Amino acid sequence: MREKTEIARATGIMGIATALSRVFGLVRDVVVARLFGAGFGADAFFMAFTIPNLLRRFFAEGSLTAAFVPTFSRVHHEQGADEGRRVANICLTLLLLVMTGVTLCGLLASPWIVRLIGYGFSEIPGKLELTNFLNRLMFPYIFFVSLLALITGVLNVLGHYFWPAVSPVLLNLAMIASAVLLAGSFDAPVTALAIGVLVGGFLQLVIQFPVARRYGLRFRPDFHFRHPAVRRVVRLMLPGLAGVAIYQINIVVTRLLASFLAEGSVSYLYFGQRLFEFPQGIFVVSLAQAVLPAMSRQVAIGDQSGFKESLRYALVLICLVTLPAAAGLVLCSVPVYSLFFMRGAFSYNDVLQSALVLAAYAPGLLFAGVSRVVVPSFYAMHDTRTPVWVSFYTLLVNAALGLLLMRFYQHVGLALALTLSSVFNCFVLLFLLRRKLGPLGLKHVLRSMLRIVPGTLLMAVFAYAVLYNGQWQVPGSFWPKLLRLGTAVIGGSGIFYAVCLFMRVPEVSQLAGFIRRKTRWKREVRKG
Incomplete structure (x- = not known):
């Protein structure tokens, strides 16, 4: 029960912080769409940002976090805080040296890398x-965010989640400010966005220092790279690097194929993916980050039944959020792009094309969410090899489907290929996890999912009825559009919540009871 409470608390904190970041991310994308549209400059920026963003997930958020958090958690809880801080300093020293080398190599090799992933642009x-110019300008961003990822892992294990989760707000603010204030200062206005990325990455890292000091963390270079815990991190990280690399190659393959399609295809895929990642980033990523320390503790003490219970709880929460979110993304795709993006250089055709991409991505939200929770289960058990092989075969599935579907559906076919490969990835991971641990008790998850479906369907019917008659092709009319979209979202959410209560979905009932207790407590405090 304590682990469930900790997972829910951490997920809530990171979800709120990430929601704030995603809101600013939406504002950033609106500014980008208005100033640069979906053409020459925007395509070049999104392609260039693919490389440092790929390496961010390659070195930072994926394999590094997955290898470091379980190891640091074990050292901290078994050998004490002082030894934990020492291990953190050794890992930070090693990472600083590695990322300096990676950054220098990236700057030198940029022309060849860019030609490889964006060959169609030639x-x-x-x-x-x-x-190429934009990629070189942004490349040091990977140095800052890799150090940020390690500090985030330390703070998460120590129970602090908010500032690491909210730090992307600074990246978004820096990009917005640079685009608005500096775009007119360059022959290629999109250069301002690249400067914003660099400044934002630096600010994301710096803001963590006061928090780290409050937890007693002082960085002192330590070159004892043969420390057993550090060697364990490296040993776990190497196959993890391969797994993350394969996953990111999926994205690179999609962008490469899109570079051969009509101008704007790369931008449509970017804008579609950004809104797809909105619910994923707010909840799914937060839950995956929250569940890894909890599962690592349970593995460390040999509590396999508690491990499985945490996994089931996380999967039910994933279903509870992603099923209605996926339906909402499909129904609200055109209204959202029309309301927030259709102005300046962003036309109604751009709205329709981006909306089609989002609708193709949306069904994959559930499967990507389940995979995000299942993969940390392997990491918590110090098994980073299995996800690597699954990712490799998922890459082959995505590439084959992408080549096939882009012939008939252009950029929408590429988005659909990524969704179908997410389905493949999800079911293979679950199958292998069950073979590793035995029965996982997924019937409980399935029963909860069946109780969630009626609420999702009624929510979708209500949202469709509200949104169907909107004049989304007409520019402007911000407040009428916002009112209609807000009615669909708020009303649909209320219907979903009420139906889930009626269907007695346990997690929703727990949330309702928690709110009632908090409300009752506040009333008693006021009376007292």
Whole structure:
């Protein structure tokens, strides 16, 4: 029960912080769409940002966190805080040296890397050169966010989640400010966005220092790289690097294939993916981060039944959020792009194309969410190899489906291929986890899912009825559009919540009871 409470608390804190970040991310994308549209400059920026963003997940958020958090958690709880701090300093020293080398190599090799992933751009004069320039300008971003990821892992194990989760707000603010204030200062206005990325990455790292000091963390270079815990991190991280690399290659393959399609295809995929990641980033990623320390503790003490219970609880929470969110993304795709994006350089055709991509991505939200929870289960058991092999075969599935579907559906086919490969990835991971641990008790998860479906369907019917008659092709009319969209979202959410209560979905009932207790306590405090 304590682990469930800790998972829920951590998920809530990171969810709130991440929601704040995603709101600013939406504002950032609106500014980008308005200033740069979905053409030459935007395509070049999104392609260039693919590389440092890929390496961020390659070195930082994926394999590093997955290898470091379980190891640091074990050292901290078994050998004490002082030894934990020492291990953190050794890992930080090693990471600083590695990322310095990676950054320098990236700057030197940029022209070849850009040509490899954006080969289709070579047919448009100047587009490949602009992409290379932007990539070099943004490349040091990976240095800052990799150090940030390690500090985040330490703070999460120590029970602090908010500031690491909210730090992306600074990246979004820096990009917004740079785009608005500096775009007119460059021959290629999109250069301002790249400067914002660099400044934002630096600020994300710096803001963690006061929090780290409050927890007694002082960085002192320590070159004892043969420490057993550090060697364990490296040993776990190497296959993890391969797994994350394969996953990110999926995205690179999609962008590479899109570079051969009509101009704007890369931008449509970006804008579609950004809104797809909105609910995923707010809840799914937060839950995955929250569940890893809890599962690592349970593995460390040999509590396999508690481990399985934490997994089931996390999977039910994933279903509770992603099923209605996926339906909402499909129904609200055109209204959202029309309301927030359709102005300046962003046309109604851009709205429709981005909405089609989002609708193709949306069904994959559930399967991507389940995978996000199942993969940390392997990591908590110090098994980073299994997800690598699954990712490799998922890459092959995505590439084959992408080549097939883009012939018929262009950029929408590429989005659909990624969704279908997410389905494949999810079911293979669950199958292998069950073979490793025995029965997982997923019938409980399935029963909860069946109770969630009626609420999702009624919510979708209500939202469709509200949104169907909207004049989304007409520019402007911000407040009428916002009122209609807000009615669909708030009303649909209320219907979903009420139906889930009626169907006695345990997690929703627990939330309702928690709110009632908090409300009753506040009334008693006021009376007293």
